[in-house]
Amino acid sequence: MPISQDGLWYKDAVIYQLHVRSFYDSSGDGNGDFRGLAQKLDYLQDLGINTIWLMPFFPSPLRDDGYDIADYRTVNPIYGTLEDFKNFLDAAHKRNLRVIMEMVLNHTSDQHPWFQESRSSRSNPRRDWYVWSDTDTRYKGTRIIFLDTELSNWAWDPVSKQYYWHRFFSHQPDLNWDNPQLREEMWDVMKFWLNMGVDAFRLDAVPYLVEREGTNCENLPETHEVIKDVRARMDREFPGRMLLAEANQWPADLRAYFANGDEFHMAFHFPLMPRMFMGVKLEDRKPITEILKQTPEIPDSCQWCLFLRNHDELTLEMVTDMERDYMYDEYAKEKGMRLNLGIRRRLAPLLDNDRRRIELMNGMLMSMPGTPIIYYGDEIGMGDNINLGDRNGVRTPMQWDGGWNGGFSTADPEMLYSPLMLNPVYGYQAINVTSHKRFDHSLLAWMKRLIKIRKATPVFGRGSIQFLFPANHRVLAYVRKLGSETILVVNNLSSSAQAVELDLKPFKGNILVEMFGKNVFPRIGDLPYLLTMGPYQFYWFKLRRL
Amino acid sequence: MPEETILSDEFVRELINVGEVDILVGVPTHNDARTVGQVVQAVRAGLLKYFPRARSVIINADGGSRDGTRELVCAASINDTTTSDLSALRTLHSISTQYEGNPANGTALRTILAAADLLQAKACAVVSPESASLEPEWIERLLGPVIRESADLVLPVYVRHKFDGLLIRNLVYPVTRAVFGCSVREPYPSDYAFSSALGSHFLNQEIWSQEQGRHGTELWLTLAAIIGSYKISQSFLGAKSRLESSPSDLVKAMRETAGLLFCSMDCYPAAWREVREPLPVPCNGCQPTVSLEPMRVNRKRLYQMFTFGVAQLEPVFLSILSSPTHDELKRVTTLPEEDFMFPDQLWARTVYEFAVAYHRAVIGRDHIVQALVPIFRGRALTFVTQNREAGEEAIEKGIEAVCDTFEREKPYLLQLWDGGK
Numbered sequence: 001m002p003i004s005q006d007g008l009w010y011k012d013a014v015i016y017q018l019h020v021r022s023f024y025d026s027s028g029d030g031n032g033d034f035r036g037l038a039q040k041l042d043y044l045q046d047l048g049i050n051t052i053w054l055m056p057f058f059p060s061p062l063r064d065d066g067y068d069i070a071d072y073r074t075v076n077p078i079y080g081t082l083e084d085f086k087n088f089l090d091a092a093h094k095r096n097l098r099v100i101m102e103m104v105l106n107h108t109s110d111q112h113p114w115f116q117e118s119r120s121s122r123s124n125p126r127r128d129w130y131v132w133s134d135t136d137t138r139y140k141g142t143r144i145i146f147l148d149t150e151l152s153n154w155a156w157d158p159v160s161k162q163y164y165w166h167r168f169f170s171h172q173p174d175l176n177w178d179n180p181q182l183r184e185e186m187w188d189v190m191k192f193w194l195n196m197g198v199d200a201f202r203l204d205a206v207p208y209l210v211e212r213e214g215t216n217c218e219n220l221p222e223t224h225e226v227i228k229d230v231r232a233r234m235d236r237e238f239p240g241r242m243l244l245a246e247a248n249q250w251p252a253d254l255r256a257y258f259a260n261g262d263e264f265h266m267a268f269h270f271p272l273m274p275r276m277f278m279g280v281k282l283e284d285r286k287p288i289t290e291i292l293k294q295t296p297e298i299p300d301s302c303q304w305c306l307f308l309r310n311h312d313e314l315t316l317e318m319v320t321d322m323e324r325d326y327m328y329d330e331y332a333k334e335k336g337m338r339l340n341l342g343i344r345r346r347l348a349p350l351l352d353n354d355r356r357r358i359e360l361m362n363g364m365l366m367s368m369p370g371t372p373i374i375y376y377g378d379e380i381g382m383g384d385n386i387n388l389g390d391r392n393g394v395r396t397p398m399q400w401d402g403g404w405n406g407g408f409s410t411a412d413p414e415m416l417y418s419p420l421m422l423n424p425v426y427g428y429q430a431i432n433v434t435s436h437k438r439f440d441h442s443l444l445a446w447m448k449r450l451i452k453i454r455k456a457t458p459v460f461g462r463g464s465i466q467f468l469f470p471a472n473h474r475v476l477a478y479v480r481k482l483g484s485e486t487i488l489v490v491n492n493l494s495s496s497a498q499a500v501e502l503d504l505k506p507f508k509g510n511i512l513v514e515m516f517g518k519n520v521f522p523r524i525g526d527l528p529y530l531l532t533m534g535p536y537q538f539y540w541f542k543l544r545r546l
Numbered sequence: 547m548p549e550e551t552i553l554s555d556e557f558v559r560e561l562i563n564v565g566e567v568d569i570l571v572g573v574p575t576h577n578d579a580r581t582v583g584q585v586v587q588a589v590r591a592g593l594l595k596y597f598p599r600a601r602s603v604i605i606n607a608d609g610g611s612r613d614g615t616r617e618l619v620c621a622a623s624i625n626d627t628t629t630s631d632l633s634a635l636r637t638l639h640s641i642s643t644q645y646e647g648n649p650a651n652g653t654a655l656r657t658i659l660a661a662a663d664l665l666q667a668k669a670c671a672v673v674s675p676e677s678a679s680l681e682p683e684w685i686e687r688l689l690g691p692v693i694r695e696s697a698d699l700v701l702p703v704y705v706r707h708k709f710d711g712l713l714i715r716n717l718v719y720p721v722t723r724a725v726f727g728c729s730v731r732e733p734y735p736s737d738y739a740f741s742s743a744l745g746s747h748f749l750n751q752e753i754w755s756q757e758q759g760r761h762g763t764e765l766w767l768t769l770a771a772i773i774g775s776y777k778i779s780q781s782f783l784g785a786k787s788r789l790e791s792s793p794s795d796l797v798k799a800m801r802e803t804a805g806l807l808f809c810s811m812d813c814y815p816a817a818w819r820e821v822r823e824p825l826p827v828p829c830n831g832c833q834p835t836v837s838l839e840p841m842r843v844n845r846k847r848l849y850q851m852f853t854f855g856v857a858q859l860e861p862v863f864l865s866i867l868s869s870p871t872h873d874e875l876k877r878v879t880t881l882p883e884e885d886f887m888f889p890d891q892l893w894a895r896t897v898y899e900f901a902v903a904y905h906r907a908v909i910g911r912d913h914i915v916q917a918l919v920p921i922f923r924g925r926a927l928t929f930v931t932q933n934r935e936a937g938e939e940a941i942e943k944g945i946e947a948v949c950d951t952f953e954r955e956k957p958y959l960l961q962l963w964d965g966g967k
Contacts (some may be wrong), residue, residue, distance in 0.1 A: 284635075469625075
């Protein structure tokens with residue numbers, strides 16, 4: 001059963017994204033599993049997050065890290081059983097932790113029985129559940145997403161001697177959402193998990209559900225109709241559950257996925273993330289404020305989802321060519337760090353393991369309008385392994401301690417699903433949860449504190465934002481407001497100390513209380529409010545009229 | 547007495563907001579609203595196109611404009627509160643300050659240098675607000691050698707009309723080349739760039755309360771770079787268009803050029819005495835520099851002003867010039883206009899003898915410099931007459947010949963300097 005009746009719970013959420021496979025192996029077979037994850041729920045509760053986002057855990061040939069689903073109604077045996085999942089879900093709910101799971105609506109694995117049936121003959125009843133064509137020239141205006149591996153969105157099927165449509169890898173055929181039986185079947189799949197108590201779905205690759213000739217086959221009205229239908233059914237039968245959109249689009253195009261508050265509850269703000277990295281490297285707030293200026297208002301019940309890093313590459317699709325070149329040069333100097341149109345690195349290595357920058361970026365993540373997501377391991381500053389293929393370098397085992405396999409598994413190291421990080425800087429001997437717990441000022445301890453302060457007020461999750469534009473462009477300042485509560489956030493994006501004068505006249509008479517140390521700063525008067533800030537420092541001030 | 551400050555408090559506040567920069571472009575102005583907007587837009591476009599990743603600022607040092615010049619400069623800012631037609635990675639500040647005192651390019655340059663020093667600009671360019679033909683490429687050509695090749699001073703090379711810049715071609719260029727040993731075509735630039743090292747060195751010179759710190763300062767900067775053995779480079783910029791304006795004041799121009807050259811020779815004899823051969827200075831992208839459109843020059847008036855001026859200043863010349871030079875000058879004044887010819891050698895010796903007279907201060911130094919004006923008119927008349935029908939090659943050859951003469955006569959200068967007359 002859902003743990004609270006507040007329909008807007010996702011606005012106050014702090015989400016932790018993890019792979020079951022990467023988190024903790026209870027069976028000693030080298031793969032993380034649900035029983036292991038259940039054992040680590042106390043850790044997550046202690047960290048302070050209140051929502052877990054699970055990567056796909058379905059049966060799958062794992063050619064795309066589980067996004068190639070072969071059966072929607074059970075758990076991949078390497079992660080355990082359906083019963084294990086249910087136990088994990090109950091244990092999470094008991095700790096007031098909600099669970100978001102992946103739902104890939106756009107495509108399946110080519111190993112899925114539906115596709116096997118579909119390709120078996122042109123007259124098969126499930127033939128029309130996928131998109132087939134005699135030619136590979138339909139939908140010509142559609143871009144190829146995985147440029148590094150795919151030459152076309154069509155693949156030839158030698159069995160039924162037609163082409164099938166795929167927006168991602170050729171082993172991931174797209175489902176045909178024009179087929180009414182397919183729609184009903186997919187809703188049944190969703191109901192299966194909602195009945196079990198899952199709190200939310202992250203719907204993967206939503207812009208690509210429907211295809212139409214003469215379009216770019218993205219964000220089509222028919223796709224929105226599909227989403228609206230799913231949402232209406234869910235609100236009717238499972239009130240309080242949430243839909244999160246994965247749609248790597250410009251904010252203006254994303255806006256449509258909120259519609260009138262009757263499509264998605266939340267959507268990832270993809271273009272903001274690279275611009276946060278850009279802003280810190282350029283020491284200039286312009287990229288951040290510009291993209292937020294272009295971000296449209298969304299319905300009150302909706303929310304942006306913000307993240308610094310995730311399981312994919314740091315995507316650079318939503319930046320200009322000039323910005324992409326800059327990001328590559330600054331954050332992916334080695335060719336091996338680049339993948340598709342992005343950078344396959346974790347947070348700490350991206351920021352040169354600079355604690356101050358890691359704190360600043362997390363401070364911005366937690367204080368900007370939206371719901372923050374922490375990618376597993378980033379709370380202890382885990383590194384990446386660019387020598388592993390695809391995006392596997394950011395999906396290495398969680399580092400729990402400095403012992404056998406970093407505390408992840410009792411299996412022989414060669415049995416692990418992925419090599420452990422071993423280098424002297426990011427290796428599990430140096431970076432692990434246990435060592436972080438030894439010190440009050442470790443990154444983990446600091447993250448716990450940050451999350452606690454974020455959660456202590458609804459302002460960050462639900463409040464309005466108003467940017468201040470101090471003449472010093474290295475300083476990003478904004479006011480978050482909800483009802484009578486006001487918070488001033490000031491971030492120094494620069495590697496050097498800065499002085500900044502803030503125009504706080506509208507808040508004249510207020511006293512500033514710094515939220516981490518609870519220290520009182522001078523009252524706001526008629527003059528511009530002068531702050532001096534250390535390199536990459538940030539302040540969160542509560543404004544008190546006392 | 548509190549020590550004098552260069553930058554106003556308000557300007558310092560604005561500079562704090564700008565912070566450390568890689569590139570600073572200075573625009574000295576005084577009532578330049580007609581052209582400054584266009585110039586600053588081109589600078590902005592140049593910075594965004596050629597140095598998109600650099601932390602840059604445009605700084606206007608204004609002498610008290612009343613025509614909205616400063617507002618036009620500030621309008622070129624690109625930040626997160628304004629919408630720009632050009633995509634920029636960074637905030638591009640464009641700020642303006644009014645310096646203390648009367649309008650003077652030297653004071654403006656000092657303000658720009660002080661700002662560059664405070665912001666630790668790695669490369670700094672200064673462009674004239676009157677450079678209406680300034681293209682975004684100029685910014686690359688000026689700053690590129692500083693940033694990429696570690697040049698300390700980048701001087702411009704323009705396409706000029708064959709009768710434009712007569713003082714530069716006949717006096718400043720030959721003297722800089724022959725005496726100081728540095729072959730730069732525009733030693734007195736209005737568009738140029740320099741490194742932080744040269745900028746700081748120049749800012750710390752004790753000239754700012756003197757005339758060379760107010761007028762002709764750009765020439766002094768070139769000379770300081772030569773004397774200090776800084777790395778100098780030239781960049782071809784293209785045509786330099788000029789506004790239609792009142793005829794320039796030749797006395798003022800002579801003070802800013804000959805006056806400064808003589809002063810520099812006087813102050814730093816060790817820097818030029820030992821120079822034997824002029825060093826060639828590399829020029830990026832250099833092309834022919836002479837344009838040949840028809841231009842009307844009132845030669846008759848030049849002739850009259852020359853003969854009248856020389857006659858008037860006869861007593862002054864007696865104390866400046868040697869007898870042979872004086873006699874030769876008198877001979878030239880007797881030539882009829884149609885046969886008039888002021889020879890290269892006489893011109894070189896005259897200039898050198900004026901330099902020596904300045905060094906010895908035989909009369910008031912400003913009088914010495916002013917006395918060169920009528921003689922220069924004679925030299926200019928010869929240049930115009932000789933090159934009336936000349937093409938580009940012939941003109942270049944003529945300028946080269948003048949420089950050669952100045953170089954050949956340098957031992958004569960040294961001999962005079964050391965005591966002979």
